Amino acid sequence: MAETWLASLRTATPQEGFELAAKLARVGVKVTQPSAEVRDKLRAAYDHDTTQLIASSQVIAIHFQTVAAANNYWRD
Amino acid sequence: MAETWLASLRTATPQEGFELAAKLARVGVKVTQPSAEVRDKLRAAYDHDTTQLIASSQVIAIHFQTVAAANNYWRD
Amino acid sequence: MAETWLASLRTATPQEGFELAAKLARVGVKVTQPSAEVRDKLRAAYDHDTTQLIASSQVIAIHFQTVAAANNYWRD
Amino acid sequence: MAETWLASLRTATPQEGFELAAKLARVGVKVTQPSAEVRDKLRAAYDHDTTQLIASSQVIAIHFQTVAAANNYWRD
Amino acid sequence: MAETWLASLRTATPQEGFELAAKLARVGVKVTQPSAEVRDKLRAAYDHDTTQLIASSQVIAIHFQTVAAANNYWRD
Amino acid sequence: MAETWLASLRTATPQEGFELAAKLARVGVKVTQPSAEVRDKLRAAYDHDTTQLIASSQVIAIHFQTVAAANNYWRD
Numbered sequence: 001m002a003e004t005w006l007a008s009l010r011t012a013t014p015q016e017g018f019e020l021a022a023k024l025a026r027v028g029v030k031v032t033q034p035s036a037e038v039r040d041k042l043r044a045a046y047d048h049d050t051t052q053l054i055a056s057s058q059v060i061a062i063h064f065q066t067v068a069a070a071n072n073y074w075r076d
Numbered sequence: 077m078a079e080t081w082l083a084s085l086r087t088a089t090p091q092e093g094f095e096l097a098a099k100l101a102r103v104g105v106k107v108t109q110p111s112a113e114v115r116d117k118l119r120a121a122y123d124h125d126t127t128q129l130i131a132s133s134q135v136i137a138i139h140f141q142t143v144a145a146a147n148n149y150w151r152d
Numbered sequence: 153m154a155e156t157w158l159a160s161l162r163t164a165t166p167q168e169g170f171e172l173a174a175k176l177a178r179v180g181v182k183v184t185q186p187s188a189e190v191r192d193k194l195r196a197a198y199d200h201d202t203t204q205l206i207a208s209s210q211v212i213a214i215h216f217q218t219v220a221a222a223n224n225y226w227r228d
Numbered sequence: 229m230a231e232t233w234l235a236s237l238r239t240a241t242p243q244e245g246f247e248l249a250a251k252l253a254r255v256g257v258k259v260t261q262p263s264a265e266v267r268d269k270l271r272a273a274y275d276h277d278t279t280q281l282i283a284s285s286q287v288i289a290i291h292f293q294t295v296a297a298a299n300n301y302w303r304d
Numbered sequence: 305m306a307e308t309w310l311a312s313l314r315t316a317t318p319q320e321g322f323e324l325a326a327k328l329a330r331v332g333v334k335v336t337q338p339s340a341e342v343r344d345k346l347r348a349a350y351d352h353d354t355t356q357l358i359a360s361s362q363v364i365a366i367h368f369q370t371v372a373a374a375n376n377y378w379r380d
Numbered sequence: 381m382a383e384t385w386l387a388s389l390r391t392a393t394p395q396e397g398f399e400l401a402a403k404l405a406r407v408g409v410k411v412t413q414p415s416a417e418v419r420d421k422l423r424a425a426y427d428h429d430t431t432q433l434i435a436s437s438q439v440i441a442i443h444f445q446t447v448a449a450a451n452n453y454w455r456d
Contacts, residue, residue: 004393004395005395006393006394006395006398007393007394007395008394008454009394009448009453009454010455013080013082013083014082014083014084014085015080015081015082015083018082018100018103019107022104022107022108024398024441024444025437025441027398028402028436028437028438028440028441029433029434029436029437031399031402031440032402032427032433032436032437033427033428033433038427038428042428042430042433043430045430046430046431046434047108047109047114048109048114048118049430050118050119050121050122050125050128051122051127051128051131051431052430052431052434053105053108053109053118054105054122054128054131054132054135055131055431055434055435055438056104056105056108056434057101057104057105057108057135058104058131058134058135058138058438059434059437059438059441060104060107061100061101061104061135061138061139061142062138062438062441062442062445063441063444064100064139064142065138065141065142065445066441066444066445066448066453068085068142068145068146069145069448069449069453070448070453070454070455073085073142073145073146074084074085074146075086075146089156089158089159090158090159090160090161091156091157091158091159094158094176094179095183098180098183098184123184123185123190124185124190124194126194126195126197126198126201126204127198127203127204127207129181129184129185129194130181130198130204130207130208130211131207132180132181132184133177133180133181133184133211134180134207134210134211134214136180136183137176137177137180137211137214137215137218138214140176140215140218141214141217141218144161144218144221144222145221149161149218149221149222150160150161150222151162151222165232165234165235166234166235166236166237167232167233167234167235170234170252170255171259174256174259174260199260199261199266200261200266200270202270202271202273202274202277202280203274203279203280203283205257205260205261205270206257206274206280206283206284206287207283208256208257208260209253209256209257209260209287210256210283210286210287210290212256212259213252213253213256213287213290213291213294214290216252216291216294217290217293217294220237220294220297220298221297225237225294225297225298226236226237226298227238227298241308241310241311242310242311242312242313243308243309243310243311246310246328246331247335250332250335250336275336275337275342276337276342276346278346278347278349278350278353278356279350279355279356279359281333281336281337281346282333282350282356282359282360282363283359284332284333284336285329285332285333285336285363286332286359286362286363286366288332288335289328289329289332289363289366289367289370290366292328292367292370293366293369293370296313296370296373296374297373301313301370301373301374302312302313302374303314303374317384317386317387318386318387318388318389319384319385319386319387322386322404322407323411326408326411326412351412351413351418352413352418352422354422354423354425354426354429354432355426355431355432355435357409357412357413357422358409358426358432358435358436358439359435360408360409360412361405361408361409361412361439362408362435362438362439362442364408364411365404365405365408365439365442365443365446366442368404368443368446369442369445369446372389372446372449372450373449377389377446377449377450378388378389378450379390379450
């Protein structure tokens, strides 16, 4: 991952902040399993498993806390 | 998700803040499994499984932390 | 849930704050599984399962963080 | 739980704060399963199950965050 | 645990803070299962189970948040 | 772990902060299972298990909260 994929935590809107949180959750999987081929195979399994969908939603929630704080909750 | 579904984290009351947190939890599942048809099928399974109900409640709790902080705990 | 069930996060004491946190955890389950009948049936299972009891305790802990912060840790 | 069991989140030392966090984790289980008899039976199972011991340790960790913040990290 | 094992959350460096977080995670298990003999037997199981290793790492992460905040992120 | 592996939580960019969070998650596993040989064997299992990949992503998310706060969200 030599290229820049995370230049800033600032986003224009809360919705874009949520999308950034979802991206961070995906990258967290990617750093542990770098093979795109393996991830694609695995995807077929987990996106039909509600336990894992909820777990994914939880990781997004944790990252959204960070992104929201970084943006001062878009109150500025 | 081109339309705006999250314009602000501000809500008038804590209760509306809790409802927003529940919405964020649902959207977190949606971004991982975008097919409404698949989600509907899965729903039949998970809403009778207490482990998953508790896990869902946990994701809501995490988002509620964010929403509550964004609203300065409705103290203003 | 048209009636008001969460008017404020302020409580007089930490103990009442803990009780509010427990309530928020229960409501989090309720918004996912709105049927009281189904929840009652499920309850028989989960309150004898230590894994789920600990998970419930964790959801309460997360909400207690929020309620405690909202009350400035009852230091005022 | 009519009696007062949580009068304050302040403790004299970090160690007492950790003990309070452990107590809050236990009470979180208690509010979900109020029967002491049932909890005693269940205890025999979970305290030999490392998954559940780690999960218990996690709930304590979450409460310790709250207690530590309430005490301003014992820096005063 | 009558002796003092946690006199302060302050550490000289982030690395020592991480070690303290790992210690807090271990103590969290200890307060739930006080028998060293039982814990040693259990250890043989869990340290070869990646799910539990990751869960242990998560508890350390939660405590490290607390320790890092207590040290003002070692910025002083 | 006598050598210094964590001199500071400051990083130049959010992306380097994310990489540091991933490192902290790995070290959290290492302190529980110090044998590199055992960890290598275990790795073959967990990096094909989506549940564990998501759990790893969650630990990274928790550490990223700490690192982001330590860097004042790279707003300075």
